[in-house]
Amino acid sequence: MAGGVKSFGKFLQDVVREMKRVSWPTRKELTRYTWIVIGTVFFISVFFAIVDLGISSLVRAILG
Template identity: 55%
Template structure:
C-alpha cells in the first residue's frame, strides 16, 4: 500500500511541474491540429479517388 501512495505522490509532484498552455495557445494549437487533419483527409480522399479511377480505366481496356 505504501508503494501505491508513493507512486501517486510522485505523480502529483510531477503534475505540479507541468507548464499548461494558456487558453489562447490551446485555441491556436487546436485550430492547427484540426486544419491539418482536415487537409490530410481531403488529400487522401483525392488520392484514393485518383487511384480508383486509374484502376477502373486500366481494367476497362
C-alpha cells in the same frame, strides 16, 4: 500486498509532484493549437480523399 499499496501511494505522490511542474498552455495557446490540429487533419483528409479517388479511377481504367 501491503508493499504494493505503499508503492502505489508513492506513485500517486510522485504523479502529483510532477503535475505541478508541468508548464500548462494558456487558453489562447490551447485554442490556437486545437485549430492547427483540426486544420491539419482536414487538409490531410482531403489529400487522401483525392489520392484515393485518383487511384480508384486508375484501377478502373486499367481493369475496365
